[in-house]
Amino acid sequence: MDWFGGLSVLSLESRRSEEMASLIDKYGGRATVAPSMREQKLDLSAPLAQFERDLAAGNLHAVACMTGVGTRLFLRDLVARDPRHLDALKDMAFLTRGSKPMQALKSFGLTGTSVPRPHTWHEVQDQLLATLQPGQHAVLLEYGDPPPVPMLRTLHAADLQITSVPVYRCMFPQDTLPLARAVRETALGTHDLLLLSSGTQLLHFLKFAQRLRLEDEVRAAIRRMVVVSIGPACSESASDLGIRIDLEANPHKMGILVRTAAEHGPALLRSRLERARLEKAG
DSSP: OTTTTTEEEEEOTTTTTTHHHHHHHHHOEEEEEOOOEEEEOOOOHHHHHHHHHHHHHHHOEEEEEOHHHHHHHHHHHHHHHHHTTTHTTTTTHHHHHHSHHHHHHHHHTOOOEEEEETTTHEEEEEEEHHHHTOOOOOEEEOOOSOOOOHHHHHHHHHTTEEEOHHHHHHHEOOOOOOHHHHHHHHHOOOOOOOEEEEEHHHHHHHHHHHHHTTTHHHHHHHHEEEESSHHHHHHHHHHHOOOOOOOSSSOHHHHHHHHHHHHHHHHHHHHHHHHHHHHHOO
């Protein structure tokens, strides 16, 4: 199989950028990996102090872990304040959005319930509604961005008390030159496929395109590209940003993302280009 067959593949991966480039190369693509974000830890002093007070008062009934990174950072700082907090959390109802927050819990000797697939905020919302009684209180450990307003509105309408704790925020990378280059190349039609590991990657890409006054050109170019998502949560975020997802990895892992793109993307791209050629000729 020819896999990518020399097509230009753009990824916005940050944390595992070298691994992503190697995978694209392995499947015969010309890799451009432009880190699109970095995670900046926030000051947790006030949220941790309130968490301790609620825990001691018995006014905490569930913790929804939206991210592995955020869960690990929050628990690390909580235990640093008082290791006895772990014993108090043994019977806490933890809800996790996928395997990474579950792994973070296990590393502290805790366990929880993973919400059903596809692990979007809808499943987190439904699990909280099923777990809590009216008037009870849950803490949401955020995943780089605030929880969706419709989710909070639904939970508040069910008379649930929700405290959203921002553990970190996703910022632009410190070195934005690769991102700027990728935006300009995309606007010129250089790339054939776009691989997305998270919705925040796409959000930052479009925001940076806007900063360079190239958003319209980038959006037009993306419509001609084959866009591949790592999973439903990413696809949902892309849809909210007005970007069509052509393929979705299953299971939702980076290696499967690249393989799915290599296996099905080139044929899809050829079909799209042929259709555009016929429409132009007609």
